[in-house]
Amino acid sequence: MEMESMSVALTGNPNTGKSTIFNELTGANQKIGNWPGVTVDKKVGHVNYNGKDITIVDLPGTYSVSARSPEEKIVIDYLLENSSDLVVDVVDSSNIERNLFLTVQLLEKNIPLLIDLNMQDEAKRRGVKIDVKKLEEALGYPVLLTIARDGKSLKNMLNVFTSVSMAGYGPSDMLKAHIDKVKEIESSSLSDKEKTEKIIELRYDFIDVIMEKAVTFESAGPSMTERLDSVLANSVLAIPAFLAILYAVFQITFEWIGQPIADALEGLITEDFTDFVTEALESAEVADWMQSLIIDGIIGGVGSVIIFVPLIFILFFCLSFLDGTGYMARVAFLMDPVMRRCGLSGKAVMPLMMGFGCGVPSIMGARAMDSEKDRMLAILAAPFLTCGAKLPIMALFAAMFFPEDAANVVFAMYVVGVVMAIVSTKLLGATQFKDEGATFILELPPYRMPDMKNVLLETWDKGKGYLTKAGTIIFLGCVIIWFLGVFNSSGMVEDMSESFLASIGSAVGALFTFHGFGTWESGAAIISGILAKESVVSTIGILYGLPDISAEAEDAVETAEAMLGTGMGSAFTTMSALAFMVFSQIYTPCVTALGTIKKETNSWKWMFFAAGYMFALAWVVSLLVYQIGTALGF
Amino acid sequence: MATYVVGLILAVIFVLAFRHVWNNFKSGKHDCCGCDACSSKAESSKKEPCHCGCGGTK
Numbered sequence: 114m115e116m117e118s119m120s121v122a123l124t125g126n127p128n129t130g131k132s133t134i135f136n137e138l139t140g141a142n143q144k145i146g147n148w149p150g151v152t153v154d155k156k157v158g159h160v161n162y163n164g165k166d167i168t169i170v171d172l173p174g175t176y177s178v179s180a181r182s183p184e185e186k187i188v189i190d191y192l193l194e195n196s197s198d199l200v201v202d203v204v205d206s207s208n209i210e211r212n213l214f215l216t217v218q219l220l221e222k223n224i225p226l227l228i229d230l231n232m233q234d235e236a237k238r239r240g241v242k243i244d245v246k247k248l249e250e251a252l253g254y255p256v257l258l259t260i261a262r263d264g265k266s267l268k269n270m271l272n273v274f275t276s277v278s279m280a281g282y283g284p285s286d287m288l289k290a291h292i293d294k295v296k297e298i299e300s301s302s303l304s305d306k307e308k309t310e311k312i313i314e315l316r317y318d319f320i321d322v323i324m325e326k327a328v329t330f331e332s333a334g335p336s337m338t339e340r341l342d343s344v345l346a347n348s349v350l351a352i353p354a355f356l357a358i359l360y361a362v363f364q365i366t367f368e369w370i371g372q373p374i375a376d377a378l379e380g381l382i383t384e385d386f387t388d389f390v391t392e393a394l395e396s397a398e399v400a401d402w403m404q405s406l407i408i409d410g411i412i413g414g415v416g417s418v419i420i421f422v423p424l425i426f427i428l429f430f431c432l433s434f435l436d437g438t439g440y441m442a443r444v445a446f447l448m449d450p451v452m453r454r455c456g457l458s459g460k461a462v463m464p465l466m467m468g469f470g471c472g473v474p475s476i477m478g479a480r481a482m483d484s485e486k487d488r489m490l491a492i493l494a495a496p497f498l499t500c501g502a503k504l505p506i507m508a509l510f511a512a513m514f515f516p517e518d519a520a521n522v523v524f525a526m527y528v529v530g531v532v533m534a535i536v537s538t539k540l541l542g543a544t545q546f547k548d549e550g551a552t553f554i555l556e557l558p559p560y561r562m563p564d565m566k567n568v569l570l571e572t573w574d575k576g577k578g579y580l581t582k583a584g585t586i587i588f589l590g591c592v593i594i595w596f597l598g599v600f601n602s603s604g605m606v607e608d609m610s611e612s613f614l615a616s617i618g619s620a621v622g623a624l625f626t627f628h629g630f631g632t633w634e635s636g637a638a639i640i641s642g643i644l645a646k647e648s649v650v651s652t653i654g655i656l657y658g659l660p661d662i663s664a665e666a667e668d669a670v671e672t673a674e675a676m677l678g679t680g681m682g683s684a685f686t687t688m689s690a691l692a693f694m695v696f697s698q699i700y701t702p703c704v705t706a707l708g709t710i711k712k713e714t715n716s717w718k719w720m721f722f723a724a725g726y727m728f729a730l731a732w733v734v735s736l737l738v739y740q741i742g743t744a745l746g747f
Numbered sequence: 748m749a750t751y752v753v754g755l756i757l758a759v760i761f762v763l764a765f766r767h768v769w770n771n772f773k774s775g776k777h778d779c780c781g782c783d784a785c786s787s788k789a790e791s792s793k794k795e796p797c798h799c800g801c802g803g804t805k
Contacts, residue, residue, distance in 0.1 A: 397749035407753070578778040585764040585778070592761060708772075 118166040121274055122195070124188055124219070125203035126212050127174030128558045130231045130261040132156075133567075134203060135171035137267050163275045170197065178218050192224050199274060202226045206236035206243060206258075207559065209328060213320045220252065221292055225279045228256045229270070235559060240331035247327040253285035262564055291319045338439075338559040346443050346557070355447055358440070360524060362431040366424055367508065367520035374423035375508070382416040402605065410595030410655055411588065417654025418583045418647045421505035426576040428504065432469060433571040437563025441466060446557060455535050456542030458482065461491040465534065468498035469527075470575050472706040476713055486546040490538050492713055493723055496702035497534040499527045501579055502646035506697045509650055513682070514690040522691075526698050533699050533730070582645060590641055590648045594655050598637075609656065624732070628696065629689025629739045634680075639696070645703050657681035688747050692739035700731035 123131045139158030156171040170191070178189040192200060202219060204212040209230070219226055230236075230243055245256045257273055259266040284292065298311045335343075345354050365371065387408060394404045435441055445462035452461055464478025472495050479491035499507065507526045511519040597614035599605055606612050615633045622636030634656045641648035657680040685693065701724045702710070711720040771778065 394749075394753070397753075399753050400750040403750050403753055406757070411757075581767075581778040585767045588764050589761065589768060592757075 117164060118168065119198040119274070120168040120170065120195075121199045121201060122170045122172060122192065122197040123201050123203055124172045124192065124215075125174060125201075125229075125231075126176055126205060126208075126215055127556065129174065129203045129205040129212065131171055131174060131203045133261040133564070134229075134231070134259070134267065134270070135169055136567075137261060137264075138167075138271070139169055160271070162271045165275050167271070167274060170195075175215065177215060178222070189222075192219070193222070199277070199279065200224055200226050201229050201257075203229045203231050205232050206230040207232055207239045207241055209236075209241065209243060210320060210324055213323060214316060216252075217291070217316050217319060220254070220284065220288060221295055225282060226254050227273065227277060227279070228252070228254055229259055230256060231259045231261055233258050233266075234260050235561075239336050242329045242331060244327045244329075248323065251285060251287055251323045251326050253288055254282050255279075287319075287322070291315065336559070341560050342443070342557070345440065346446065351443070351447050355444060358435070359527075362428070362435070363520045363524040363527075365431060366428045367511070367523055371424040371427040372508075372512065372519065374427075375420055378423060379420045382412065382420060386416075387412055402599070405599065406592070406595055409658065410591050410598075413654045413658060414591030414594065414651035415583055415588055417509075418505060418587050418651050421508055421650070422576070422580065422583075424508055425501050425504060425579050426572060429470065429501070429575045430568065430572040433568045433575075434563055436571075437561065437568050439558040439560045442557050451535065452538075455490075455538040456486075456546075457490050457494075457538050458484070458487045461487055461494070464491055465495055465498065468495045468500060468534075470501055471578070472496045472498070472500050472702055473709050476706060476709045479713065486542070489546055489714065489719075490542055492710060493541055493719075493726075494534040494538045496706050496710075496723065496727060497530050497537060497699060499530045499698060500646065501575065502582075502703065503530075503698060505647055505650040506642075507694055509653070510685075510690050510694050514685065514687050522694075526694055529695060529698050533734070537730070579647075582647060586645050587647050587651050590644050591651050591655060594637070594641060594648075594652050598655060614656075625696075625735075627740065628692045628732075628735050629686060629743070630684070630693045630696075632684055634684060635693065639700070642697065643701055643703060645705070646697070649697055653681060657684070688739055688742040691742065692735040695738050696731045696735035698731075699727060699734055701725075701728045 123135060125131055135156065135158060138160050140160075158169050158171070160167050160169060172188045172191060175185045175188050178185055178192075200219070202216050204216065216226065216228060228248070230245070230248075236243070245258065249256045255273075255277055257270060259270055261267070294315055295312055298308055298315065301308065303311065344350050347354075390412060391404070391408060394407065444466070448462045452458065460482060461479070464475050464482075466475075467478050468475035475495035475498070476492050479488045479495065482488040482491055503526075504523075507523045508519070511522040511526075515522040594614065597617070598609050598612050601612050601616075609615060610633065614637050617640065618633030618635070618637030620636065621640055622631045622633045625631040625635060625639075634653070637656065638649045638652040641652040701707070707720050707724055710723050711717060714720070770776070
């Protein structure tokens with residue numbers, strides 16, 4: 114028997130919980146963020162309930178439907194061109210007055226709505242009381258109360274979806290009178306600007322009447338958001354608070370939790386797993402060269418990347434958690450003046466922040482920019498940020514050469530990335546893209562305790578990609594690097610310095626003679642990093658071997674001593690290691706990011722420009738770091 | 748003999764890894780953004796581009 118089907122469209126202001134409702138109902142895993150504008154395109158999902166196949170469409174959040182921005186256009190086009198059985202207007206109950214502006218606009222366009230007063234818990238905390246019956250009477254349409262994360266609430270929502278008949282509802286007399294007045298103004302001889310102003314005024318008057326009838330406010334004192342913002346968004350304390358929060362995130366990742374787990378995992382790989390595989394291969398009498406491929410090439414290479422998985426997951430967890438609390442929107446707000454001084458709209462902050470996960474979505478996210486200038490500047494700034502793939506490079510060098518200050522040094526590298534993105538934007542903004550930027554309006558969402566399920570899912574999504582890369586492109590890179598490292602034109606070589614890889618690496622390494630890391634091994638690692646940034650670490654793992662972290666190494670200093678015992682320890686000094694970190698932070702993005710730049714700019718010129726410009730900038734900055742540092746006696 | 752068996756296993760893994768990278772390249776998908784977890788049960792996952800912001804497809 115064929116299941117009866119129906120379609121439901123979710124619309125509403127940004128950050129009212131539409132995507133949470135969509136995910137909870139459909140079991141999908143769309144990105145949730147406690148900041149406006151997470152959803153930039155419509156999404157479709159399904160749920161079967163009470164014998165009905167319900168298609169749910171999650172529309173991007175919008176403040177109005179005047180079709181000025183791409184999001185508004187998507188919403189109004191969808192609602193007018195598609196005949197959904199039900200259109201649900203998801204309203205943030207704690208902010209009902211502002212949300213009603215969109216509701217009224219939709220009703221003016223004769224779109225029958227089921228009004229979902231979401232975030233009831235937050236409204237209660239803020240002392241907002243809504244009389245559902247009076248609201249229904251005032252508008253003439255059904256009203257539903259929900260808390261998006263509450264299972265019972267959503268079950269009730271599905272019950273309403275499958276039982277409500279919109280045919281029984283229509284505009285109230287009050288709404289009809291309002292719509293008539295709007296039509297009257299629209300057909301008047303006033304100018305377009307005057308018409309718009311009059312209609313907006315009319316809408317606010319109508320909303321005032323509704324608010325008076327159906328909504329009461331109880332004095333609840335300053336809300337948690339107001340109390341937190343008095344510190345976190347305070348003009349004096351905001352920046353120190355931001356730096357303190359970031360510092361705590363780095364301490365958690367690199368000192369308190371992440372590094373001890375990474376060290377334990379390293380011990381497991383370098384000792385137990387490697388010994389086990391070596392014994393198994395020897396007892397099976399596998400040829401020596403094959404043993405070398407597996408132990409030195411694959412375990413040495415892929416293993417050196419896998420070691421950093423705990424750090425990646427913990428860092429992503431912290432960032433996803435902060436995102437869910439609403440703090441990241443404050444960071445965008447804080448960074449807006451900085452962005453403006455660089456000639457970039459504050460709107461660029463959100464896509465750029467994605468760059469701390471991966472440069473690819475960050476470059477893609479620049480599509481949200483309103484002006485071509487802002488889009489290009491954001492695209493060319495994104496690769497400077499420390500993506501998850503650069504993290505292992507920083508973590509490896511910091512743990513080895515700066516064991517007592519590893520977290521601070523990695524933190525400093527993140528700052529280097531941000532500073533370089535700002536400097537580059539300023540530079541390009543002044544020379545290449547001179548037209549005017551666009552304005553930026555950002556609504557600060559209330560602070561919320563993030564839904565742990567969403568935080569964990571998002572952490573897994575980002576971290577899983579890292580694991581997939583370790584098993585695919587990094588694995589391929591390791592095998593290729595190993596072959597290049599043990600063969601030359603006359604066959605297999607005993608000494609890697611006579612291999613193909615040494616010849617290629619020497620040519621590149623020569624460029625870094627004055628940077629303190631002009632070795633062929635560094636050159637090879639730098640080339641492999643263009644394939645994927647993690648490959649820098651896997652190549653180092655193959656060329657120098659994984660350090661043997663014995664069980665006796667109880668702290669970071671002992672771990673570092675074990676690491677310095679490898680060839681890598683003698684190949685770098687503290688200053689040349691720092692210069693290498695700076696170079697890795699800034700230089701040419703990986704091929705995937707370069708391909709994305711080509712796709713987004715539709716220009717080979719800009720792709721090659723990005724590759725060459727970033728390499729040159731990295732070369733200069735790391736040279737300065739090494740030469741100045743050495744001259745100062747470090 | 749063991750060398751051939753191990754070599755064969757590695758060759759299979761190599762081919763699978765290469766196929767994954769090649770398919771990503773052809774379809775414009777990126778592992779780093781966690782694309783293939785996006786709306787795994789949603790219709791969009793079959794027909795539309797990845798919606799996580801990366802612009803890739805599934």
